Amino acid sequence: xxxxxxxxxxxxxxxxxxxxxxxxxxxxxxxxxxxxxxxxxxxxxxxxxxxxxxxxxxxxxxxxxxxxxxxxxxxxxxxxxxxxxxxxxxxxxxxxxxxxxxxxxxxxxxxxxxx
Amino acid sequence: xxxxxxxxxxxxxxxxxxxxxxxxxxxxxxxxxxxxxxxxxxxxxxxxxxxxxxxxxxxxxxxxxxxxxxxxxxxxxxxxxxxxxxxxxxxxxxxxxxxxxxxxxxxxxxx
Numbered sequence: 001x002x003x004x005x006x007x008x009x010x011x012x013x014x015x016x017x018x019x020x021x022x023x024x025x026x027x028x029x030x031x032x033x034x035x036x037x038x039x040x041x042x043x044x045x046x047x048x049x050x051x052x053x054x055x056x057x058x059x060x061x062x063x064x065x066x067x068x069x070x071x072x073x074x075x076x077x078x079x080x081x082x083x084x085x086x087x088x089x090x091x092x093x094x095x096x097x098x099x100x101x102x103x104x105x106x107x108x109x110x111x112x113x114x115x
Numbered sequence: 116x117x118x119x120x121x122x123x124x125x126x127x128x129x130x131x132x133x134x135x136x137x138x139x140x141x142x143x144x145x146x147x148x149x150x151x152x153x154x155x156x157x158x159x160x161x162x163x164x165x166x167x168x169x170x171x172x173x174x175x176x177x178x179x180x181x182x183x184x185x186x187x188x189x190x191x192x193x194x195x196x197x198x199x200x201x202x203x204x205x206x207x208x209x210x211x212x213x214x215x216x217x218x219x220x221x222x223x224x225x226x
Contacts, residue, residue: 043150043160
């Protein structure tokens with residue numbers, strides 16, 4: 001029944017490793033997002049995909065690469081993890097960006113800790 | 116049924132009027148976050164309320180956490196066009212960081 005799900009819930013890893021976070025939505029939405037929650041709790045958008053195509057690509061290191069195998073999935077792969085990557089990452093989905101207010105449905109978050 | 120109910124779903128308010136948005140949980144609230152969605156930029160963090168009952172204010176926005184009712188309310192006084200947007204509540208229901216999200220309230224301010 002979960003609308004937007006993320007796995008894993010927790011991810012603890014060593015610096016330099018490569019890891020992936022998966023996101024799936026069962027709402028039939030065309031658009032999916034990845035956000036990083038910063039120290040001020042601001043959810044900063046990282047990427048947005050519409051129908052498997054990259055729409056928004058904010059200034060993030062190219063070690064972060066989103067992958068959308070189909071409309072229902074948007075995975076986040078991170079290479080060469082750094083200490084500063086430690087954060088909570090949220091996935092979201094919505095109807096297409098053309099709407100003035102495209103309500104977004106958020107996943108529960110993945111807490112990434114880089115040691 | 117939803118673990119976190121947010122109401123109303125949408126709200127149209129005359130500029131200058133007050134309004135309240137509610138977020139009700141079916142479980143104990145260990146933390147409650149209020150965000151405002153700014154189109155294309157992600158969510159702006161407004162306030163966080165912690166278990167034990169709390170009230171916080173920022174400019175014309177006040178949020179309260181009623182522990183007994185397992186409910187939080189967001190109150191805007193003398194609304195302005197800049198308050199328009201979608202307001203989301205996120206709740207920590209099992210004392211870890213993971214959040215359950217409300218469905219959002221779309222707020223429109225009529226001039």
